[in-house]
Amino acid sequence: MDTKPRVVAVGAGLAGMETLFTLRRRLGDRVELALVADRDDFEFRPGTVYVPFGGAEDDLQIPVASPAQRQGITVEHGAVAWVETEPKRLVLTDGRTLDYDFLVLATGAAMRPERVPGLAEHAHLVGSLHQMRELGRTLRRLRDAAVDGSPQHALFLVPPGNCWPGPVYELAFMLETWLRRSRVRDRVCLTFATFEDRYMEALGAGLHPVIGEKFASRGIISHARSVVTEVEPHRVRFADGTAHTFDVLVSTAPHAAAVDYEGLPKDRNGFLLTDAETRRVRRTDAVYAPGDAGDFPVKLGYLSLLQADAVADDIAARIDPASVAEPRRFDPVGLFVLEMLDEAVFARTPLAMTGEPDRSGEGRRVGVSPIWHLGKKTLGAYLPQRFRAGHPVHGGLRQDAVSLGLRGLSKAMSEPVEES
Template sequence: MAHVVILGGGTAGTMVANKLRRKLGDGARITVVDRDDAHLYQPGLLLLPFGVYDPHDLLRPRDRFLHRGVDLVLAEVAQVLPKEKEVLLGDGRTLRYDVLVVATGVAPRPDQTPGMSDGQWRRSVFDFYSLEGAVALRDALADWPGGRLVVHVTEMPVKCPVAPLEFAFLADAFFEERRMRERVEIVYVTPLEGPFTKPVASAHLGAMFADRHIGLEPDFYVERVDPETRTLVSMDEREVPFDLLVTVPVNMGADYVARSGLGDELNYVPVDRGTLQSTASPDVFAIGDANDIPASKAGSVAHFESDGVVENIVDHLHGRPLTHRFDGHANCFIETGHGKGLLIDFNYDTEPLPGVYPYPRVGPLSLLKETRANHLGKLAFLHLYWNVLLPGRPMPVPSRMSMAGKETAGTKE
């Protein structure tokens, strides 16, 4: 019996395991490996510092969301031996596989930037890409008297690349609602030329920054953080002082990826961007944040990848050519504060465009437009995540990006 081993029981790994179980039935053994049994709803980390969620809202047992017949192994991954088709676990066990799926995502690494994790870490320097960081930031914001708030992206790529933008917008609204916005200067610091990677959306978001009096410091490649003077210093010696720094550290894949010879310099797994098959080992696939495709590292991307990669795994097990190709489809809700949000939908080749989503003419969601419905859609996603997405049930949107409902060249569809 074929054995599919999935490293990582987060969003991507859980979806693939459940969809494979439905597809293969009892025709294959499926094993998910993760270091613990705590599944974290990562999109909620952005909202936790502002009091929308508490930690208990975001955590569930992993095994609750894995279908019967999927084995969960709790252990650290020590190394993968691709030639032997084996996974060595930290407790000494070995798992043999016919197909391996790398779904261990990425993690923030403040240690990769000199000074970032030194004396001011979680005192005046915070992240919100971890549960501990989001809780610490919530506590810091609760009695912060005001000053210069710098929202900073160290380097790309990062998981959920719109999240730091959302944090800036939410901070603007948070301080305004507390009647202290005039005591807070907000500056957004990024290595990009503008707020976002896609030019159309970047221009739109830049105008929103200007309307909200959020400063923008582009093309900023950080060299170090000076914890004594509370200053970001760039490679070209520009300096950005802060009273409170909310940073997105370097995001890196799991260390075992490097030890296994499967990754690049950031421990992302190089794959064919259509099939998601490893370029180093044909029996290995990488999905979600763990791979190196030029698409957003977001839960929606993992969802849109999952159907195709499951079909490709099945074809690979049966010795058939891989014909299902991912098109880079991503969509992201962008919280903009005061109960409103934006929605963007794009792929490898198509910019975010205005229009309606997911259905032509009726929407009900608007693209590249602030609406209450988009904000409610983001909040509703928590329910969909636990009850539809993770179990691998069908969603009412196609995996491949559709142009239906989008406005192009002045034409409304």
Template sequence: MTEHILIVGGGTGGTVLANRLAEKLAPEIDSGDVQVTMVTDNEDHVYKPTFLYVPFGKKTTADARRPVRELVDRRVDITYDRVTDVDTDGQRLSLADGRPLDYDHLTLAMGVELVPDEVPGLQEGGHHFYGADGAEQLQEALAEFTEGHLVLSVIGVPHMCPAAPVEFTLMADDWLRKRGVREDVEITYTYPIQRAHGIQSVADWATDQFEERDVNVETFFNADEVDPEEKVLHTMEGNELDFDLLVGIPPHTGSDLVTDAGLGDGGWVDVDKHTLEATAADDVYAIGDVADVPTSKAGSVAHYEAGVVADRIASNARGQVPTATYEGKTVCFIEAGMDEATFIEFNFGDEPTVRPASKPVHWAKLGYNESYWLTARGLL
């Protein structure tokens, strides 16, 4: 009887996992003992870090896309459809077209969704770079912006690419200086807790960078409403902040499928942080942004988690005891302007060291962005 491995989601985590499983279980797949199926509702794979560069004209949204089928090993079946129900007791998924899919091992890797409408006025009065449409609209707005108050407000936490708001602010400062209009633009960065970033060392580094570049910083700033007409950002603490151009990092949410299946609260799958197995169901894993793991919602996390889960599922499929564990490995490049960057690397419980920014690290980040497609294919 064929053992069926299902993966929901065609992003970084799902794609890397599918390719790792195809490699590890190639003999079993070829003999018909194992079948690997990816279910995704998007025929394109989207590499979201590309969107950070779109507002500055350095990338296009087309650069962020590749067909899923081009990236996934041919030994993996792909079903293009939307999952409407997860039945962990019956080990079955329901699809939008009415078909059921049974599984022996399931991995949820469907990422997160943006929900800007949870903040009144944010869609009408703000911009963001966390999706293709938003990045393109911000590019148009930024191209015409030569004076006034630019506000970057981190409204939703947790969110994808935790360093990206800091990166955008430093890139905007540098970009405006190179255009000769920085002296006519005031820049303010806001964050909802009492420091500039969730990681203390990054917060310290960013605060120093902001001070050097005359960027205002407002911490413990929890925006809860935007007045698009008056161009005012209101907070739950009762404060107000005027803006001429607002870049608001919108709230993110997990999946209703997770909540409905009893796998976790708020749409995030409750997992063992080392094995990435769901705590509420057998033979279910979660990786990437949808997994409730105490580290960043970053592509590198999904990548490393996918390797662990591939090892564990392959061991199970062969009747072996799985031993691979995830120790929280996270790697993050951080742009410090338009041509310099730094990076951090850490595991669970570590406080990362932020190294001095440099041009070589910036080019290393751009190089990785180009080679990402090989990484997704499992070639790097």
């Protein structure tokens, strides 16, 4: 190529930023990088679960402009309307067009509460920082009512079609700890209902007994295989004919792609169909979809980063084979720390390319400890710091130290588990 190849990433989330920062690290100034961002900030969602319980917000919103500028990435403020592969260009909603040599569609997933009648109207949905702030206000009102002697009922719900229920589990356990610390736990009934066959089944069956035991020991009434059909004011109805009343309903929602790309191959929820290892969009030569925008069924941030690394390495190797000796390929290993405020559950699960837990695979581990609570806090500080400085999360000496620390901790503080 005579001029520098141009990579355009759409979406200033985990996957988009990690891809661009890695490309800069791999290729230096041999590539032109651009980011299409529909927001001024990058929102670090994993840290938002602390917000309803008074957690600081300082590190959760990272301005996109300064790290991008530091890395010589041009920021185009706007939203993508559609993309074309021949010629290679994308069109923004304000009519501007951008040419690309390689395109990274990292626009993530969106919640579709309207697929469950009444959910949007009557539930506290958990996704954004704004929603977490609102939930905090409601939970403080619930606690005040309990202090005043009025019994309360909080219901936590995971509806079918949801691709990542982790935060709802965390919020249920965190609320339990918070109420206990506020000495009003006995006045609040907590119920958890999920459509899943087993708790947190996205990360394998090994978590079900561990989480089930935690629900039981903390007095949280829990139901798996509870498929919501309708939400009314103060009542949720389920497919098996049962219903639960509530004062506060905390729920996630069915997921679909945030952007429905016309003309690109996608599944029925709009998630782009990709090659498993490189995350290149099928039937395209130069379009990639790392993270929640693609068809990997588990929408976990850690997996988004792994996919972004695979995308960046594939593009870097195509631009300059000498820039990356062994391009990383997407090897789906789910890693999650489920926060409870006083302790946390650590889970590491190798997943098959289908998103199913890999039944043959080794390396599945689960652990419960207060140390994991500190581990989640530490990781929550480390990741935003990296992005603020314009560095990829993966790669570099400090990441190696963090990975090594995590690996050591995981050996010491978790047990291998069998898939049943």
